[in-house]
Amino acid sequence: MEDLTGEIIRLDQEIQKLLNECDQKYRSIIKEAEEKHSKIMDHYLKLLNRKKTEMEQKFRQELKMYAQNSKKEADRQIEKLKKSFEEKKDSLTYELFNTLKKEICR
Structure with missing residues (x-):
């Protein structure tokens, strides 16, 4: 009976030792996974920020263009309007003078 009790105690200690080793390994794996996760996230955040910056620059260039x-186009429209005004001004001036001439000569 003593041998059996001693063996049970020894097995219990061995099991406890294995549990402690497993717990340490588990914590080590979790720590390593968290570090890798952090590095991966940092890497992708840098990529996203770089892409965001590129897109902002492209948008600014397109907006500037x-x-x-x-x-x-506005300058072309203004020139077109000026030309049209000059053409119509001459025509209107001519018509006005003709109308005045007719009125005066009546």
């Missing part, structure tokens, strides 16, 4: 094109 749009503004330049809009200004050029």
Whole structure:
């Protein structure tokens, strides 16, 4: 009976030792996984920030080009309106003088 009790105690100690080793290994694995997870997340955050910066720069360039094109188009429209005004001004002036001439000569 003493031998059996001693064997049970020895097995219990061995089991406890194995449980402690398993717990340490578990904690080690968790720590390593958290470190790797952190590195992976940092890497992807850097990639996302880089992509965001690239997209912002591209957007600004496109916006600048749009503004330049809009200004050029507006300048063309203004020139067209000025030309039209000059053409119509001459015509209107001519018509006005003819109308005045007719009125005066009546």
